[in-house]
């Protein structure tokens with residue numbers, strides 16, 4: 704791949720996306736940072752010369768098509784795209800309505816498609832590239848209160864894994880990232896003992912494994928292993944109880960240190 708890389712990151716105003724933008728910009732790569740909150744992107748660009756703020760809403764297909772093609776024209780192509788923008792509301796049965804599920808579909812599924820399709824077209828026209836989707840371990844095994852979110856993340860993983868078969872021979876490769884809990888505003892209020900990494904550490908790990916061309920990137924290892932086992936285990940032994948046990952053990956270790 705050419706150096707510096709030309710990288711587009713959706714959801715770069717916060718959390719994992721912002722940490723990825725900071726990581727790549729610090730290494731001298733060209734970064735297009737996409738999100739709705741333009742003021743946060745401008746702050747990022749003020750601190751880091753190689754970041755271009757690109758205010759946009761991933762659920763707007765025409766807007767994303769324009770934005771991605773303009774970035775590619777400006778830089779002569781795109782090497783790497785992070786499909787990272789996402790929302791993660793809890794699915795509660797009380798007060799349940801279709802609107803909340805639709806919001807998740809609009810951002811996590813339609814928004815991802817609105818990013819992937821023009822990005823792939825640009826990459827095919829310029830000889831190749833890599834699409835990296837930030838899915839989740841919640842997309843690997845069903846979890847309580849995460850029906851819509853988990854399903855949207857399973858969709859992204861399945862979509863990119865299948866696309867990789869079609870596009871790989873033409874030089875466009877896909878990677879799927881499935882993190883456990885990472886400390887970002889999305890998981891504010893989650894049990895601290897379940898959070899495995901800060902956003903900066905997660906971004907460095909992701910960038911390193913993407914640079915090695917890994918197709919499936921799951922972390923942390925222990926939770927990833929549990930989710931793999933949980934896909935085979937009976938429902939009574941499912942991941943939520945395993946995660947709770949893990950959190951309890953971590954808390955006990957913390958108290959005894």
Ligand SMILES: NC(=O)c1ccc[n+]([C@@H]2O[C@H](COP(=O)([O-])OP(=O)(O)OC[C@H]3O[C@@H](n4cnc5c(N)ncnc54)[C@H](OP(=O)(O)O)[C@@H]3O)[C@@H](O)[C@H]2O)c1
Pocket residue numbers: 713714715716717718719720737738739740741743759760761762787788789790791810814837838839840881882883884885886887888889890
């Ligand atoms: N944190 C975790 O534990 C965890 C675990 C597994 C997977 N993930 C995934 O990692 C990704 C990043 O999440 P995070 O934890 O970093 O959360 P976050 O801090 O809440 O960041 C979410 C980002 O998505 C952007 N976004 C949301 N809706 C958008 C829209 N319609 N158009 C453009 N951008 C939009 C937000 O920007 P604006 O609001 O400015 O638009 C923000 O930059 C998500 O896909 C999430 O599902 C997170």
